[in-house]
Every structure is written in C-alpha cells, then in structure tokens.
Amino acid sequence: MSAPRRRRLIAGVLTLTAALTASACSGGGAPAVDGNTLTVMSKLFGTAPDPEGEMQQAVEKFLGKKLQVTWVPNAEYTDKLNVTLASDKIPQVMVVDPKLPAFVNAAQAGAFWDLTDKLDKYPNLKPMDQRTALNASVNGKIYGIYRMRPQLRSAMVIRKDWLEKLDLKLPETVDDLYNIAKAFAEKDPDGNGKKDTYGLIIPKWPGNYATNSPYDTLETWFGAPNGWGERNGKLVPGFDTPEFLEANRFLKKMVGEGLVNPDFATLDSAKWNEPFFHGKGGMIIDVNVRSRQVFDLFRDDGDKNYGDKVAMVGNLKRSDGKKFSLPFTGYLDVLAISRQSVPTEQDLDNVLKALDKLGSKEGQNLVMNGIEGRNYQVVDNTASLINETDPVVRTVQDNADDAFVQLGFKGDTDIGGIAYPRTPSGQPYKDMIKLQNELMAEDLKTAVFNPALPVISPTAVSRGAQIDTIIPDARIKYLSGTFTEEQLKAEIKRWYDSGGTQVAAEVNDLVSKLGN
Incomplete structure (x- = not known):
C-alpha cells in the first residue's frame, strides 16, 4: 500500500471506529436482510462480469440465491473499502486483507462477526490448516474465512x-x-x-x-x-x-x-x-x-x-x-461478514450456510475453474482447459480467472485444497506444474515461518x-x-x-x- 493511501486511511481511523461502533451496536441505517440474496464486495483484476452472464447465472443456480457483487478494481480497493466501511450500506460479505488497519479497527470495534468459535459446525468452512487460520487472524481472533493459497511459492x-x-x-x-x-x-x-x-x-x-x-x-x-x-x-x-x-x-x-x-x-x-x-x-x-x-x-x-x-x-x-x-502466509485475504447487514445469529447462519455450500468441491471448482464442459473437462483429476480459442468461452474463463476466483477459498488439490488444479494445454506447462509442486514440497522442509x-x-x-x-x-x-x-x-x-x-x-x- 502506498504511503499516501495509508495516510488517508489512518487519518480517518478514530472517526471511522466511532461510526462503526455505533452502527454495529444499533444497526442504524443497515439494509434490510434478504435471505434470498447474497451481497458481496470483491476485488477485480480484469473486466467486471456481466450480471446476466453465464458465470453469474451458473453461480446463482448453484447457490439457489441471487448474487449481487460489487466488483472493485484492485488498485482502487483500499480506498473503496474505507468509504464503504464508513457508510450505512456494507455488503454482507467483503473480501478483505485482515491486516489492513481500517479493517482491524472495524473488526475490533464490532463491525464484523467474530467467527473464531462459529465455523466448526459448517463442514466446508472449518479451517483446513490451523497455522494458516492463525496467520490470517487478528491477534488470534478469526474475523473472516481465509482464502487458501500455497504455503510456499x-x-x-x-x-x-x-x-x-x-x-x-x-x-x-x-x-x-x-x-x-x-x-x-x-x-x-x-x-x-x-x-x-x-x-x-x-x-x-x-x-x-x-x-x-x-x-x-x-x-x-x-x-x-x-x-x-x-x-x-x-x-x-x-x-x-x-x-x-x-x-x-x-x-x-x-x-x-x-x-x-x-x-x-x-x-x-x-x-x-x-x-x-x-x-x-x-x-x-x-x-x-x-x-x-x-x-x-x-x-x-x-x-x-x-x-x-x-x-x-x-x-x-x-x-x-x-x-x-x-514461505508465504498460506492465505490471500479473507471473506469477512458484516454485522450491520447481517445483524442476527439467524442471519449469520443463513450467510454461513450459503458460503458452506460454495465451499463444497462442486462450488469451488465452479468459481475457480469455470463451467465444466464449457471451458474445462476433468482429465486425470485436473481441470483441463478446452475451447481456449473460442472468444465466447474465453469470456467465461476470464470471468473465472479475474473475478469469481476471489470467491475461491479452498484452493486446488495441488496445495491441499479441494478444487481441480487447472492445466493449460501444452506439455511444457504440464512439466512445469509438476516441477513446481516438487520444489514446493522440498522447500517447505526448510521454510522460515x-x-x-x-x-x-x-x-x-x-x-x-x-x-x-x-x-x-x-x-x-x-x-x-x-x-x-x-x-x-x-x-x-x-x-x-x-x-x-x-x-x-x-x-x-x-x-x-x-x-x-
């Protein structure tokens, strides 16, 4: 994060914390809870998906819910996050760096649910690795579901x-x-x-x-x-x-x-x-x-x-x-749940059940790899890309790569996750992926955490x-x-x-x- 951006964040921290404490405690201005819609704010690394597009429809059909995603370009995300946290329209789920000062202050002020003792009852949300869960915590408290990444890259x-x-x-x-x-x-x-x-x-x-x-x-x-x-x-x-x-x-x-x-x-x-x-x-x-x-x-x-x-x-x-x-942290960002837009335990259970479904193997393959049969097929327990030159199918793949992958939090099987690892066509790629996994396994033996x-x-x-x-x-x-x-x-x-x-x-x- 640049120094000017950090200064803008820190400058408003006291006011922001007071506002968050008030909204977390009173729910003032919070949007009405709709159990049939999941609202999300996420980073974007390409072009925003069409809300009526194939990927969006596929995810909504899988979840059995409408999905409203505010896609924010990565370079602008910290500023947008700060503005959103100080507003009365916080989405139910936010993709966020758990160490970001604005988020830390907001979480400790009660603006996000403390999930430390709440995830074990949801089979697909339980931490897959305790070290990584601790790494993603705020002084030992879990304020979000961590997005799994390789421990060594x-x-x-x-x-x-x-x-x-x-x-x-x-x-x-x-x-x-x-x-x-x-x-x-x-x-x-x-x-x-x-x-x-x-x-x-x-x-x-x-x-x-x-x-x-x-x-x-x-x-x-x-x-x-x-x-x-x-x-x-x-x-x-x-x-x-x-x-x-x-x-x-x-x-x-x-x-x-x-x-x-x-x-x-x-x-x-x-x-x-x-x-x-x-x-x-x-x-x-x-x-x-x-x-x-x-x-x-x-x-x-x-x-x-x-x-x-x-x-x-x-x-x-x-x-x-x-x-x-x-080594790396083992995670990249977390999915945090707002107490303003998810005010009750029952509302929280509803959101966690949706995320738990998304955290299944089928759900994670969808958001991380795209639509099976459309842009990949399962070959040797991998997502082997197909139709790579078809521009329409390429759009589906781009939506998975640049946007919906942000909702992928269980990783692929090559790093201990559950989704199929993606394999491009071409033997050099396959050989490089094999080497990558061998080197990661070897270097983890001497990792300095x-x-x-x-x-x-x-x-x-x-x-x-x-x-x-x-x-x-x-x-x-x-x-x-x-x-x-x-x-x-x-x-x-x-x-x-x-x-x-x-x-x-x-x-x-x-x-x-x-x-x-």
Whole structure:
C-alpha cells in the first residue's frame, strides 16, 4: 500500500471506529436482510462480469440465491473499502486483507462477526490448516474465512537457452546466482556480439518490508528472519540482524558490477517479464507461477519451442550449504461478514450456510475453474482447459480467472485444497506444474515461518504511515549507492526511535499471549 493511501486511511481511523461502533451496536441505517440474496464486495483484476452472464447465472443456480457483487478494481480497493466501511450500506460479505488497519479497527470495534468459535459446525468452512487460520487472524481472533493459497511459492525462473549456450548448470547456492548473473552480463548469452544483457531482473517493489519481494527472498536465503524472528530470546524485525546486512552487501555488489537491471528502483512491476522475454535479463526471483507467465509470452509470440526458453529452481542455499526457504502466509485475504447487514445469529447462519455450500468441491471448482464442459473437462483429476480459442468461452474463463476466483477459498488439490488444479494445454506447462509442486514440497522442509504473522501491533496500525517505508526506502538508497552502510544502520535506528521500539514490545507481548 502506498504511503499516501495509508495516510488517508489512518487519518480517518478514530472517526471511522466511532461510526462503526455505533452502527454495529444499533444497526442504524443497515439494509434490510434478504435471505434470498447474497451481497458481496470483491476485488477485480480484469473486466467486471456481466450480471446476466453465464458465470453469474451458473453461480446463482448453484447457490439457489441471487448474487449481487460489487466488483472493485484492485488498485482502487483500499480506498473503496474505507468509504464503504464508513457508510450505512456494507455488503454482507467483503473480501478483505485482515491486516489492513481500517479493517482491524472495524473488526475490533464490532463491525464484523467474530467467527473464531462459529465455523466448526459448517463442514466446508472449518479451517483446513490451523497455522494458516492463525496467520490470517487478528491477534488470534478469526474475523473472516481465509482464502487458501500455497504455503510456499518462492522460486527463481531462468533463461534456459542462455544457460545452455554458456554451458552453465542450474544454480544451487547464492554463489551460483552471482556467477550466473556475471556470465549473463559479460559473456553475450544472446549471441548478438554486444554487451547489453544483465543477470537479475528486479522491479520497483510497491510493498513495504517483508512483503515477499525479491529482496526479502534473498535476505531469507542468507538466514535473515522472515519478517520477524527470534534472537536472544526475543522477536526482532528481520532487518535488525547481521544476515540482513550481509544479503544487501551481496546484492549491492551485484548492482555495482552491472549484474542487475539499472532501472531496478523504477521498473514498473507490471512490466517485470518484458526484459526476460526480450532477452535483456536472464533471472527473476519471484513466485513459481511466473514461469508459466513467461511461457505465455513466448508461446503467444509464435515460438513453438517456448519450453526450451524457461527453467526454474526453488530456494537457494547459503554459501555454507545451509538452506532457508521463504514461505508465504498460506492465505490471500479473507471473506469477512458484516454485522450491520447481517445483524442476527439467524442471519449469520443463513450467510454461513450459503458460503458452506460454495465451499463444497462442486462450488469451488465452479468459481475457480469455470463451467465444466464449457471451458474445462476433468482429465486425470485436473481441470483441463478446452475451447481456449473460442472468444465466447474465453469470456467465461476470464470471468473465472479475474473475478469469481476471489470467491475461491479452498484452493486446488495441488496445495491441499479441494478444487481441480487447472492445466493449460501444452506439455511444457504440464512439466512445469509438476516441477513446481516438487520444489514446493522440498522447500517447505526448510521454510522460515514468521511467528508474528497472527498479531497486529496497535502502534504499527496508528504509526504505520510514518514508519513502514523507512526500511524499504533506506534499502533502495543503499543498493543504489546513495547511502552508506552506516546510513542504512542509522535508518534502522530511526525506525526504532519513531515507534519501532513500541511495535517490537507489543509484538512480543501479543505473540506471548497467543493460545492463552
């Protein structure tokens, strides 16, 4: 979240909390409850579905209810959420980041149902993984049904054809990463006779510290905590460790030697794949599904040998052979239920029953994969795509991909969920998915989990706009050469002096109380 947006959120928090408390307690202005209609507000990553379209009708027929969805483009969602929370027209169900300050304040003020002890009676809503349920909680309280995602997605994609041209092996350690990056930058891997390539591609990262950026991943590989970790009996932020500094010295050396794209501080993350596709850079540290995104670029360009262009490896070992893998939270957003528009226990039961039905295997396959027989068929327990070139059927698939998948909260079977994993046509895709699952299983053995994920520090909520960007900004300046290491250390101290000391104390206290 950008700093200006965070400031707008925090600025209205006291007024918002008071308004939410009043509406939660009195129900003032709440819309009439209609047991035959489910109202939802959700993020949108493409074009909003037609309310009369095939997907909407299919979901409504399955649920036996009318479905009214307010689709909000992802880039505008936080602002829209803030406005909606302060209104008297809150939808019954909202897709929301449970750690967002505005939501945390609203939930703790009583604006959303506390579902901690209510989900066990609904067989399809019970948490499938207790660690993930705790990660998605607010200090141990569950205010939403978490949307399941892989617990480990970190990986690195590499130009396979460049490796083969330079007779290089796949990397296993951070030293291999450096050596391959150096070869890609200096040994003309594209064969054009010019020194116009580099090894590692990094974009401008929109998130704060510990947001699964390439920097966070590399720091974890060097042994730094993932967000927060224990040192001398206390939890400390990962950036206050020697391993954090060592990792950034390593990356600064790569930047200084021209092994990283020179525009790493400004490259639009939406264009992250382009240097890889166009033969400018050879490696990307990100999530494993990026391997299939770059496959798409080569395939759609007419390259019949697209499978020969991309290789992938999992998390890398440190120089001493020790391995520390970066896991993810295991969830992405939650489905929270408003107490304003769902005022009674009976109303809540009605909504939970609808979500429980949606949480069945049939329901999750529908919202995550689309309409069986229309745009996929079941082959070897996977959703094998069909009619991919039919523009009408493609619309059904796009609606599932960009919109209705937001109502998918049970994941596919490849990550322990219940929906069929989707399989595009083309053997390279099938091989890459198989490799992806093998790497995830292996790297989970060395995953470094963040023990502070379940808790929310009050000071982090109230002072986040002032302190959240201190470390990522200082890191970029250090890597770019405008900050010395001493100046980077001074910024770490400034984080503590600006409220971080209190954040650390609160995090330690809250974590110690989990489960009590």
